[in-house]
Amino acid sequence: MKKLRHLKAYIVDDDEVELYVIQRIIYLKRLAEKVEVYRSGNELIEALQRTIEPPDYILINYRMSGENGLEILEKIQDLNLNKPESPPFFILTSSTADLSDLDAIMSDKNIDGFLYKPLIAKKLKEQLKSLFS
Amino acid sequence: MTNPKSKISILYVDDEVHNLSAFKASFRRDHDVHLANSANEAFTLLETISPQIIIADQRMPEVTGVEFFERLHAKNPDPIRILLTAYTSSQTVIEAVNKGQIDKYLVKPWNNDLMQSTLQTGFSMYEARVALRVKNEELRRTNSELNRFVYSVSHDLRAPLMSMLGLINLAKLEKEIDSQVQLFELMEKSVIKMDNYIQTTLDYYRNFKSEISIEAVQVEVLINDIIDSLKSYHPKCKINFIHTGAKELYSDRMRLKICLSNIISNAVKYGRKNSDPYEINIQTNLTEEVYSVDVEDFGIGISEAELPKIYDMFYRSPKNKDSKSTGLGLYLVKEAIHRIKGQVTVDSVLGKGTRFKLTIPNQKK
Structure with a gap:
């Protein structure tokens, strides 16, 4: 059992402003100790392959140019990274997302939670607490 | 008969x-x-x-x-x-x-005469029927374009608003003054993005609604105004502008401006490859008959597969991570230049740059 403020988080989004906001909220609300940001699925996969200290959770935006969040998650699982267990995966989605996108996210069994953007610190904290305590 | x-x-x-x-x-x-x-x-x-x-x-x-x-x-x-x-x-x-x-x-x-006149009225009915069907198809297309437009506009306007909301959420938590200043700068960007979007939407509306009005336009002045408005947002871009020939073009000012500002701002935006300083070239020439504009950048370029799509409404390149694009700019250029009887052509090589050429007739009577 880890304290939230000692966790390590990866954030993936292709929008600089979003990345900045999420990163700061996590830092200010102490929802992780270390935060690393990536701008695409490929950057994330490279980081996961390289790291010797895998993250405790990953926050990834659903809709990005190129692959979407679920496709990236699938790729990560195909690569069998971070055995024995891959880190919890949170999908971030805009509240204006298409219904078909929401359906795809809701019915995906591999994700551990999903959050609407703009990110509200309290919601993320609740989900992290239920996972880590 | x-x-x-x-x-x-x-x-x-x-x-x-x-x-x-x-x-x-x-x-x-x-x-x-x-x-x-x-x-x-x-x-x-x-x-x-x-x-x-x-x-x-x-x-x-x-x-x-x-x-x-x-x-x-x-x-x-x-x-x-x-x-x-x-x-x-x-x-x-x-x-x-x-x-x-x-x-x-x-x-x-x-009776041959009756048959003949029946054939004639039948033919008029046929023409009316076909014209009606063509009109209906056109209306259906416009209607679906309109629906798509409403959806895209509301969706795209909400994006910068949501981004603002995220920044405001963060601002409430942020105690350090330096971080707050940075937040205001990011909020400003979101507001500019929204304003830019609304301006483009207004241009779309104006292009369709207002009548063509031909007047004498000082083309060199017009382009210099466009360059000035772009400079402050793109300090690393050097814009080389040369005009030759006559000074006054008789055309529709509003549509001329839609064409020129979209083509030039695209060159400034996509002429950039990395964070180094870069240049774009604008060459224009005006004669009694025609105004020709040549805008060239040496930036990211457009792939051959994408070239036919660039004028489509709401087309955004999937490779283009710049979410500032409305997907309307070149669509507007195509529509507006058509209204002033001009033409637009493009040459582009992916990774090398893009060159747009406009030819606009001088409508001096």
Whole structure:
């Protein structure tokens, strides 16, 4: 059992402003100790392959140019990274997302939670607490 | 009397051969006459010809005239359908007319003058029917374009708003003054993005709504104004601008500005490859007849596969991570330049750069 403020988080989004906001909220609300940001699925996969200290959770935006969040998650699982267990995966989605996108996210069994953007610190904290305590 | 200009294409279906030959003898000079001995033969023939008027005898073996028209209507509703009957079975005719498969009805043997005038009015009906269908298709297309437009505009306007909301959420948590200043800068960017989007939407509206108004435009001044408005946002871009020839172009100022500012701002935006300083070139020339504009950048370029799509409404390159794009800019250029009778062409090599050329007629009277 880890304290939230000692966790390590990866954030993936292709929008600089979003990345900045999420990163700061996590830092200010102490929802992780270390935060690393990536701008695409490929950057994330490279980081996961390289790291010797895998993250405790990953926050990834659903809709990005190129692959979407679920496709990236699938790729990560195909690569069998971070055995024995891959880190919890949170999908971030805009509240204006298409219904078909929401359906795809809701019915995906591999994700551990999903959050609407703009990110509200309290919601993320609740989900992290239920996972880590 | 027939109009020699409009030869009507007619298909006549009857099982009685002498009726067919009598019809052909009477009307072949004035019209383009096709004959069929049975409904099946007619359908085979219809695979290769598209007559404007189809005449069918009611009493044929196997398939009646009404049944033939019923099947025809399902396949091709355009041609005018004239039913011929020797006996007046009013019930059959009333039913057929009410079901809408028959446009005209004539009694056999026909009177040549009456047939001729029926063919003429039938042809006018045909033209009206086709015009109506074309108009309907156009309306349907405009309607779906409009729906898409409303969806995209509201969706795209919400994106920077949501981004603002995220920044405000964060601002409430942020205690350090330096971090707050940074937040204000990011909020400013979101507001500019929204404003830019609304401006483009307004241009879209103006281009469609307002009438063309030709006036003398100082083209060199216009381009310098556009360059000035872009400079502050793109300090690393050096814009080389050379104008030769006359000073005043007679054209529609608003649409001219839509074309020039979109093409130039695209060059400034996509001429950038990395964080190094970069240049774009604008060369313009004005004569009595034509204003030619050549805008060249050495930036990211456009792939061959994407080139045909760049003028489509709401098309955004999937490779373009710049979410500032509205997907409307080049669509507007295409629409606006069409209104001022000009043309736009593009040459581009992926990774090397892009060159847009505009030619706009000088409409000095």
